[in-house]
Amino acid sequence: MDNYGDFLQYLGPDMSIKILMHLDDPSDLVRVCSVSKTWRQFVIGNDLCKQLCLKLLPDVSSGTQVIEVNNTIEPVTVRESRCLEWECLKRNHRVYAFLARAINPFTRKDCISEAINASSTDNYPEESIQNTLEPGDRVEDRPSYWSSKGELDPAVPETLIYKLMANMCLVTEIHLQPFQAYFQYGFPVYSAKAVRFRMGHPKFPVELQDGINKSTAGHYFEDEKFIWTYTSPEFPMDKENNLQQFKLQEPVLCVGGILQVELLGRVQRQEMDGLYYICISHVQVVGRPLLPSFDVEILDSTGKCTLKYHSATPGCISSAGTPQEETSMDMDMDRSTWGARGSF
Structure with missing residues (x-):
C-alpha cells in the first residue's frame, strides 16, 4: 500500500468533493469515513453529509437553520482540549446523515x-x-x-x-x-x-x-x-x-x-x-x-430533542439472522459512523 497514493491528496479538495457528492446513499458517504482518519476529517470538515442530505432532500433546507442555530436535534458538548467548531461539525455530520435516511422520499397526503x-x-x-x-x-x-x-x-x-x-x-x-x-x-x-x-x-x-x-x-x-x-x-x-x-x-x-x-x-x-x-x-x-424506523424524543420544554433510529423494526433482521437492536443519536459523539445495518 505504500506504493499507492491517497486520491484526496492527488486531486485536491474541490475535485474530491465533486466525486464524493456523486454518492447517492448517505450510508456510503458515512462508510468513507472509516477508510482512514484523513478521509473522516475530510468528510466531516467539508460538511459533505449536509450537502448530500440537502441534495437528496432539498425541502429539508428550510429546517436546517433551526437545527444549527438552536441545537434542537442534539446539543453540542465540548470536551477537554477539543475545538467547539470541530464538535459542531461532528454533530452536524451525524445529524444530516440521520436526516438523509430518516425523511421518507415519497410525499404523502395522509400525514x-x-x-x-x-x-x-x-x-x-x-x-x-x-x-x-x-x-x-x-x-x-x-x-x-x-x-x-x-x-x-x-x-x-x-x-x-x-x-x-x-x-x-x-x-x-x-x-x-x-x-x-x-x-x-x-x-x-x-x-x-x-x-x-x-x-x-x-x-x-x-x-x-x-x-x-x-x-x-x-x-x-x-x-x-x-x-x-x-x-x-x-x-x-x-x-x-x-x-x-x-x-x-x-x-x-x-x-x-x-x-x-x-x-x-x-x-x-x-x-x-x-x-x-x-x-x-x-x-x-x-x-x-420520518420512516417508521426513526423517531424523535423531546428532551425538555425548550424543544431540544434526540433523533432515534430503531433498527429492531418488525421483520428487520440483520445479516447474521438475528433481530437488530435500537440505537440512537444520544450516544458518545466519537461514535459517528453507522454501517449497513444501522449500528454505530
Missing part, C-alpha cells in the same frame, strides 16, 4: 394520524373533530363534519389540533374542506374567513390522557399541553364546498408532530338561531414523514 382536540364542538360526538379525518362529507348517508359552537360575534376564532403520523414530518401543504349543509335551506357553506397553521410539540413531560373530554377541553388544553415553534401567515378561505389547498411559503420541518389549525372569523349565520358557526368536513396534511 395526520389522530385528531386530538377542538376548541369547541356543537353536538358531541355527532359533530366531533374525528369526522374531519374522513375524506368526504358523508359517511353511510349521514353527514360527516366538525361543527363549532354558535357565536353572536363572527370574529370568535376556533382551533383544531391534530397529531401527525411521525414526530418529525416535512409539511408542504395543508388542505381544508368547509362543510356545506345540504340539509338546510339555501345549502349554506360554513367556512372560516381565514386560516392559519401552527406546528410544534407537546410540553415535557406530557401525557395525552384518554380521559380528556375533547368536546369541552378548549383553549386551556391547548395552552397547557403544547409549545408552538412555527406559525404560518394567514390564508383567506373561500366560501366553497371543495378541498382548498394551502401551500406553505416553504416546507416546514415539524419536530414534535403536532399541528394546530386556526380558523379565523366566521362568515355564515345559521338561520334557525341567528348564530355564526364554522364547520369543516375534512382536513388533510401533505408532507414527508
Whole structure:
C-alpha cells in the first residue's frame, strides 16, 4: 500500500468533493469515513453529509437553520482540549446523515394520524373533530363534519389540533374542506374567513390522557399541553364546498408532530338561531414523514430533542439472522459512523 497514493491528496479538495457528492446513499458517504482518519476529517470538515442530505432532500433546507442555530436535534458538548467548531461539525455530520435516511422520499397526503382536540364542538360526538379525518362529507348517508359552537360575534376564532403520523414530518401543504349543509335551506357553506397553521410539540413531560373530554377541553388544553415553534401567515378561505389547498411559503420541518389549525372569523349565520358557526368536513396534511424506523424524543420544554433510529423494526433482521437492536443519536459523539445495518 505504500506504493499507492491517497486520491484526496492527488486531486485536491474541490475535485474530491465533486466525486464524493456523486454518492447517492448517505450510508456510503458515512462508510468513507472509516477508510482512514484523513478521509473522516475530510468528510466531516467539508460538511459533505449536509450537502448530500440537502441534495437528496432539498425541502429539508428550510429546517436546517433551526437545527444549527438552536441545537434542537442534539446539543453540542465540548470536551477537554477539543475545538467547539470541530464538535459542531461532528454533530452536524451525524445529524444530516440521520436526516438523509430518516425523511421518507415519497410525499404523502395522509400525514395526520389522530385528531386530538377542538376548541369547541356543537353536538358531541355527532359533530366531533374525528369526522374531519374522513375524506368526504358523508359517511353511510349521514353527514360527516366538525361543527363549532354558535357565536353572536363572527370574529370568535376556533382551533383544531391534530397529531401527525411521525414526530418529525416535512409539511408542504395543508388542505381544508368547509362543510356545506345540504340539509338546510339555501345549502349554506360554513367556512372560516381565514386560516392559519401552527406546528410544534407537546410540553415535557406530557401525557395525552384518554380521559380528556375533547368536546369541552378548549383553549386551556391547548395552552397547557403544547409549545408552538412555527406559525404560518394567514390564508383567506373561500366560501366553497371543495378541498382548498394551502401551500406553505416553504416546507416546514415539524419536530414534535403536532399541528394546530386556526380558523379565523366566521362568515355564515345559521338561520334557525341567528348564530355564526364554522364547520369543516375534512382536513388533510401533505408532507414527508420520518420512516417508521426513526423517531424523535423531546428532551425538555425548550424543544431540544434526540433523533432515534430503531433498527429492531418488525421483520428487520440483520445479516447474521438475528433481530437488530435500537440505537440512537444520544450516544458518545466519537461514535459517528453507522454501517449497513444501522449500528454505530
